[in-house]
Amino acid sequence: MNKFEKVSGIAAPMPLVNIDTDMIIPKIFLKTIKRSGLGVNLFDEMRYDRQGNENPDFVLNKPAYREAEILIAGDNFGCGSSREHAPWALADFGIKVIVSTSFADIFYNNCFKNGMLPIILPQEQVDVLMKDAEKGANARMEVDLEKQTISTSEGETFSFDIDPFRKHCLLEGLDDIGLTFEKVAEIDAFEARAAQARPWV
Amino acid sequence: MSPKTLYDKIWDAHVAHEAEDGTCLLYIDRHLVHEVTSPQAFEGLRMANRTVRAPDKTIAVPDHNVPTTGDRNAVIENEESRIQVEALDRNAKDFGLIYYPVNDVRQGIVHIVGPEQGWTLPGMTVVCGDSHTATHGAFGALAHGIGTSEVEHVLATQTLIQKKSKNMKVEITGKLRPGVTAKDITLSVIGATGTAGGTGYVIEYCGEAIRDLSMEGRMTVCNMAIEGGARAGLIAPDETTFDYVKGRAHAPKGAQWEAAMDWWKTLYSDDDAQWDKVITIKGEDIAPVVTWGTSPEDVLPIDAVVPAPETFNGGKAEAARRAIEYMGLTPGQKLSDIEIDTVFIGSCTNGRIEDLRAAAAILKGKKIKDGLRAMVVPGSGLVRAQAEEEGLARIFQDAGFEWRLAGCSMCLAMNPDQLSEGERCASTSNRNFEGRQGYKGRTHLVSPAMAAAAAVTGRLTDVREMM
Incomplete structure (x- = not known):
């Protein structure tokens, strides 16, 4: 996994609440057996008409936001299915950071596995970022994971919380499975104990 | 300890x-x-x-x-x-x-x-x-x-x-009224807490109304814990659980069964356990419900009307406006006046034998509305076989339902079973998201009994009128 570095990029506003994983990547694109190439179908049903023409009103189709790297979203972003195709599609499009007041649990986990940073902030601060994002491509935000800050184009800065272990993994680009293999002796020991205590499992 | x-x-x-x-x-x-x-x-x-x-x-x-x-x-x-x-x-x-x-x-x-x-x-x-x-x-x-x-x-x-995660207790007290099912419980809980209400929590469902449910009903309740945002839903095992498990192909047998039971009987929340959040709903206050919008939290009793978007706060008002437009509805319209094109009975939420029994009980001796498309998709090949043995398949077919083979089917439309643009479905599945059952398809989530009632009248219908 790539190391997460500072992001200085365009933020796109998506104020709709409860943006679900079916909106992020409709199920017809889940038939792939690969992880890559889903960016073109990100938000497919909102982004294109049935003939595949772009809907000019959709935020990521507007010239100002085509290169967006940050999404500022409404409450409960990523609710619904466990499909990791959702963060794969976002990452493939070029999104590196998503800001909301809340995220669905599985989506939130999935982001970290793909080198993406979901940031949770209070409503008032999301409102400020949303307004800034609505200014378009001239408004670039700065995200500094090391310092745990996000700044608007006007320099207003908010701090965010993040689990220290997850932060460490993002900054170093660590592979979870590799880390867990370092504890294989503990897993072996647990398995032996469990086989004694609950032999029916 | x-x-x-x-x-x-x-x-x-x-x-x-x-x-x-x-x-x-x-x-x-x-x-x-x-x-x-x-x-x-x-x-x-x-x-x-x-x-x-x-x-x-x-x-x-x-x-x-x-x-x-x-x-x-x-x-x-x-x-x-x-x-x-x-x-x-x-x-x-x-x-x-x-x-x-x-x-x-x-x-x-x-x-x-x-x-x-x-x-x-x-x-x-x-x-x-x-x-x-x-x-x-x-x-x-x-x-x-x-x-x-x-x-x-x-x-x-x-x-x-x-x-x-944190611990949340959701207690459903007392008895359910006739016509009210596990699906109505789980949708009503989501209606009360919202789709993000459970985020960060594991929910334990308890109370008399939960204890009274069969394993099938309990699975329906827990199935939709995720729709309330929770990491997981739990129900403490009891005799109903043990009776269901005993004798299954991969359940423990003999001495292993006894050893397992010794541990399983300790699996309950201690009386003075600490909860981070507690929600209590009276079983008798729960009605048969339907969803009107494009999120499972958009749920109301069948005798209610489509709400006005301006009655919601914050971002939810815009979401409601968008949902009502997508669903092709009008604020103030009675939910029981909404005409449907299709009925889908199945999914991991409601594709078990008890679900098929509940729907068949309503359909027995009746026909589905002319021109309606209706299908039953058993949750497994064994559920299908059992339903055929019990004569349920015959009831569905005589009523005009298609009797299908097992799979996820129209719950998520990754297979040939899909809604077409604008097609409106009373569905026993779990998600009414935009496009979930097919591009621009319109989904109303209901219980199996309510789905059967809707199939007969061709509109969303209060199942209690048919009991």
């Missing part, structure tokens, strides 16, 4: 390693696998030259892409679906997993097959690359959905990196 919740007890029994910051390696007892969220995980194993650590705890079954008509030995017509199912066939074989292929009578929706075969047992940790893994919580198992990277992690290490 300090008092514990059921979640605390299961969690503590599965921590293989705990770091100083509380990050744990949680051991996984059962890993369920389907064809949509696993191919990239197996590809990852191959690329890293890794194996599956516990193939005897890894159970695979194709369900999402499987057509529900035709010959189960025939090749799947849609090329992408066929490739995905064939990939699972190959991965199950190469890695030595327990496998129920498409042409096995035990095949079905993964969350119906697991309990049916006795793979799901009280006190276990169960995961699957599928959000409706919450279903298995009905057995007092800690069960939740994971992403594909985590699927790969569990395949390789039989553990997950986890931090503990």
Whole structure:
């Protein structure tokens, strides 16, 4: 996994609440057996008409936001299915950071596995970022994971919380499975104990 | 010892390693696998030259892409679906997993097959690359959905990196009124808490109305815990649970059964356990409900009207406006006046035998409305066989329903069963999201009995009028 570095990029506003994983990547694109190439179908049903023409009103189709790297979203972003195709599609499009007041649990986990940073902030601060994002491509935000800050184009800065272990993994680009293999002796020991205590499992 | 919740007890029994910051390696007892969220995980194993650590705890079954008509030995017509199912066939074989292929009578929706075969047992940790893994919580198992990277992690290490969630108690007191089912309970809870109300929590459902439910009903309740945002839903095991589990193909037998029971009987929340959040709903206050919008929290009793968007606060007002437009409804319109084109009975939420019995009880001796499309998709080949034996299949067919083969079907439309643009469906599935059942399709979530009632009248209908 790539190391997460500072992001200085365009933020796109998506104020709709409860943006679900079916909106992020409709199920017809889940038939792939690969992880890559889903960016073109990100938000497919909102982004294109049935003939595949772009809907000019959709935020990521507007010239100002085509290169967006940050999404500022409404409450409960990523609710619904466990499909990791959702963060794969976002990452493939070029999104590196998503800001909301809340995220669905599985989506939130999935982001970290793909080198993406979901940031949770209070409503008032999301409102400020949303307004800034609505200014378009001239408004670039700065995200500094090391310092745990996000700044608007006007320099207003908010701090965010993040689990220290997850932060460490993002900054170093660590592979979870590799880390867990370092504890294989503990897993072996647990398995032996469990086989004694609950032999029916 | 300090008092514990059921979640605390299961969690503590599965921590293989705990770091100083509380990050744990949680051991996984059962890993369920389907064809949509696993191919990239197996590809990852191959690329890293890794194996599956516990193939005897890894159970695979194709369900999402499987057509529900035709010959189960025939090749799947849609090329992408066929490739995905064939990939699972190959991965199950190469890695030595327990496998129920498409042409096995035990095949079905993964969350119906697991309990049916006795793979799901009280006190276990169960995961699957599928959000409706919450279903298995009905057995007092800690069960939740994971992403594909985590699927790969569990395949390789039989553990997950986890931090503990908070404890929420949802108590449904007293008795349910006639015509009210487990589906109405679970939708009503989501209506009360919102789709993000459970975020960060594991919910334990309890109270008399929950105790009175069958295992099928309990699975319906836990299945939709994820729709309320919770990581998992749990119900403490009791005699109803033990009776259901006993004798199943992979349930413990003899001395092992006795040993298991000794532990299972300790799996309940202690009286003075601490809860981070408590919600209490009176069973008698729950009505048969339907959804009007495009989020499961958009739910109201069948005798209500489509709400006005301006009655909602904040971002929810805009979401309601968008939902009402998408659904083609008018504020103030009676929900029971909404005419439907299609009825779908099935899914991991409501595709079990009891669900089919409830729908058949309403349909017996009746016909579906002229011109309506109606289908029943049993949750597994065994549910289908049992329904045929009980004469339910005949009732459905005589009423005008199509009697299908097992699979996820129209719940998510990854297979040929889909809504067309503008088509309106009364559905026993779990998600009414935009496009969920087909591009621009319109979904109203209901219980199996309510779906049957709607099939007869051709509009959303209060099932109590037919009882």
